[in-house]
Amino acid sequence: MSNLLHPLVTVDIALFTVESQVLKVLLVKRLTDPFAGQWSLPGGVLRPHEDATLCETVRRVMRDKVRVELPLIEEVGTFNGATRDTRDWSISVLHLALLPMDQVEALVGERVLAVEWVDALAPDRELAFDHAEMLERAIAQLRCKCEAQLPLHMLPAQFTLTQLQRVCEAILGKPLDKSAFRRRLKDLHARDMEEVPGAFERGLQRPAQLWRPAMSAPM
Amino acid sequence: MSNLLHPLVTVDIALFTVESQVLKVLLVKRLTDPFAGQWSLPGGVLRPHEDATLCETVRRVMRDKVRVELPLIEEVGTFNGATRDTRDWSISVLHLALLPMDQVEALVGERVLAVEWVDALAPDRELAFDHAEMLERAIAQLRCKCEAQLPLHMLPAQFTLTQLQRVCEAILGKPLDKSAFRRRLKDLHARDMEEVPGAFERGLQRPAQLWRPAMSAPM
DNA sequence: TCAATAGTGTCTCTTAGACAATATTGA
DNA sequence: TCAATATTGTCTAAGAGACACTATTGA
Numbered sequence: 488m489s490n491l492l493h494p495l496v497t498v499d500i501a502l503f504t505v506e507s508q509v510l511k512v513l514l515v516k517r518l519t520d521p522f523a524g525q526w527s528l529p530g531g532v533l534r535p536h537e538d539a540t541l542c543e544t545v546r547r548v549m550r551d552k553v554r555v556e557l558p559l560i561e562e563v564g565t566f567n568g569a570t571r572d573t574r575d576w577s578i579s580v581l582h583l584a585l586l587p588m589d590q591v592e593a594l595v596g597e598r599v600l601a602v603e604w605v606d607a608l609a610p611d612r613e614l615a616f617d618h619a620e621m622l623e624r625a626i627a628q629l630r631c632k633c634e635a636q637l638p639l640h641m642l643p644a645q646f647t648l649t650q651l652q653r654v655c656e657a658i659l660g661k662p663l664d665k666s667a668f669r670r671r672l673k674d675l676h677a678r679d680m681e682e683v684p685g686a687f688e689r690g691l692q693r694p695a696q697l698w699r700p701a702m703s704a705p706m
Numbered sequence: 707m708s709n710l711l712h713p714l715v716t717v718d719i720a721l722f723t724v725e726s727q728v729l730k731v732l733l734v735k736r737l738t739d740p741f742a743g744q745w746s747l748p749g750g751v752l753r754p755h756e757d758a759t760l761c762e763t764v765r766r767v768m769r770d771k772v773r774v775e776l777p778l779i780e781e782v783g784t785f786n787g788a789t790r791d792t793r794d795w796s797i798s799v800l801h802l803a804l805l806p807m808d809q810v811e812a813l814v815g816e817r818v819l820a821v822e823w824v825d826a827l828a829p830d831r832e833l834a835f836d837h838a839e840m841l842e843r844a845i846a847q848l849r850c851k852c853e854a855q856l857p858l859h860m861l862p863a864q865f866t867l868t869q870l871q872r873v874c875e876a877i878l879g880k881p882l883d884k885s886a887f888r889r890r891l892k893d894l895h896a897r898d899m900e901e902v903p904g905a906f907e908r909g910l911q912r913p914a915q916l917w918r919p920a921m922s923a924p925m
Numbered sequence: 926t927c928a929a930t931a932g933t934g935t936c937t938c939t940t941a942g943a944c945a946a947t948a949t950t951g952a
Numbered sequence: 953t954c955a956a957t958a959t960t961g962t963c964t965a966a967g968a969g970a971c972a973c974t975a976t977t978g979a
Contacts, residue, residue: 492712492754493711493712493713493714493715493754494712494715494752494754495712496712496713496715496797533713535711535712535713535788535795538788539787539788539789540786540787540788541784541786541787541797562783562784564781564783565760565781565784565799567759567760567799568758568759568760569754569757569758569759570758575754576752576754578715578760578797578799580784580786580797647931648931648932649930649931664968664969664970664971665931665932666932666933666934666935666969666970666971667967667968667969667970669932669933670967670968671967671968674967689977689978690929690930690977690978691928691929691930691977691978691979692928692929692930692931692976692977692978693929693930693931693932693975693976693977693978694930694931694976694977695930695931695932696931696932866958867958867959868957868958883941883942883943883944884958884959885941885942885943885944885945885959885960885961885962886940886941886942886943888959888960889940889941890941893940908950908951909950909951909956909957910950910951910952910955910956910957911949911950911951911955911956911957911958912948912949912950912951912956912957912958912959913949913950913957913958914957914958914959915958915959926979927978927979928977928978928979929976929977929978930975930976930977931974931975931976931977932973932974932975932976933972933973933974933975934971934972934973934974935970935971935972935973936969936970936971936972937968937969937970937971938967938968938969938970939966939967939968939969940965940966940967940968941964941965941966941967942963942964942965942966943962943963943964943965944961944962944963944964945960945961945962945963946959946960946961946962947958947959947960947961948957948958948959948960949956949957949958949959950955950956950957950958951954951955951956952953952954952955
């Protein structure tokens with residue numbers, strides 16, 4: 488279905504979550520050529536009739552392929568050119584998305600096609616197309632955002648500050664100092680989250696205050 | 707020329723320079739509908755036969771429309787959707803480009819169509835399409851880059867540190883402290899530029915050392 | 926009581942901004 | 953000499969990292 492005047496427009500999605508303190512990205516096994524049988528980031532073709540925006544394309548594709556509604560989608564950039572897809576001149580617009588860590592299981596269970604969460608910082612397989620570079624770019628943007636804002640959309644509806652810190656550490660790939668981390672929360676992010684009154688996480692130790700995103704959750 | 711399966715793919719370019727210590731952006735007067743007669747950022751349609759990448763599209767469009775070769779082009783992001791262009795579902799990929807401040811005159815002289823440099827921080831006219839938002843995004847990215855790197859591509863081949871500071875100030879829209887600025891140059895950008903041995907800018911005062919970008923000019 | 930983690934306080938070192946001081950030219 | 957700008961140095965305040973300390977639970 489080559490079209491010489493108009494290129495192929497697709498979206499690809501780097502969907503991240505954190506599981507066992509490791510940053511994971513979702514991969515799918517391709518069913519069709521090119522690269523049939525290989526793994527790649529999930530993606531799909533823009534359908535101008537159905538999708539009002541590319542962001543809608545992302546929502547539709549992820550709904551259809553892995554039955555998930557995404558709380559946050561943002562654009563990373565385009566990967567384009569005459570040769571990156573053997574079929575045609577192609578433009579793929581890469582998007583970044585986050586999945587709350589307590590929804591990981593639900594997603595994998597509903598598999599319509601083979602999907603797998605892999606370690607995003609050390610993927611254990613080759614990726615189709617230029618998706619290895621895409622993954623790098625998406626991680627770079629995710630880290631950038633994480634240093635400036637907070638990955639609240641990756642956490643459960645209620646979470647402890649330690650949980651939040653662990654998620655940031657997994658994203659940034661390095662340990663953070665507890666005291667400095669909490670000081671930053673108070674200084675820069677007091678508006679973004681709030682204590683849940685009277686709600687505590689209990690364990691074998693001192694209970695931890697539960698928090699939730701405030702109305703204007705940034706990321 | 708509506709095409710229901712494939713959207714219209716275009717590029718738009720926010721070309722910046724600094725003139726009289728003011729950040730300027732290049733606008734063109736549209737010759738054709740939609741928005742004929744209105745001003746907008748320069749742009750053009752992807753031609754898959756001619757352009758190997760979208761970046762090539764940008765080069766071709768700017769060569770054809772305003773007879774200029776651009777030393778630096780980078781992607782800002784896409785503006786897309788069913789309704790942003792009245793003709794069709796459209797994707798425009800916005801690009802940021804810099805023109806050395808000593809080439810401003812040459813460009814305006816060669817006008818094939820009406821072009822004009824306007825104050826980028828306070829444009830004096832309405833822009834077609836969603837180009838006002840595009841301009842905002844481009845400025846934001848330019849400022850981000852300027853805080854992390856140096857806008858060397860906006861300067862002449864040789865320049866003084868004071869000139870460099872003035873350009874940064876124009877981009878950031880605020881005055882910078884001379885001492886702190888130079889300390890940052892030494893600390894972070896020692897690799898990006900080098901003194902031109904024995905070359906000085908002379909005036910009514912102490913001569914100023916001339917500098918030039920090093921091999922690996924970042925921006 | 927102890928183990929374990931939550932939450933806070935303090936010290937130091939680095940960095941950025943403000944601003945002063947010195948240097949070097951032409952007139 | 954002075955005017956003008958280049959270039960360097962110093963002081964201070966804010967922020968980040970390291971690390972120690974206190975607090976509160978279950979067992």
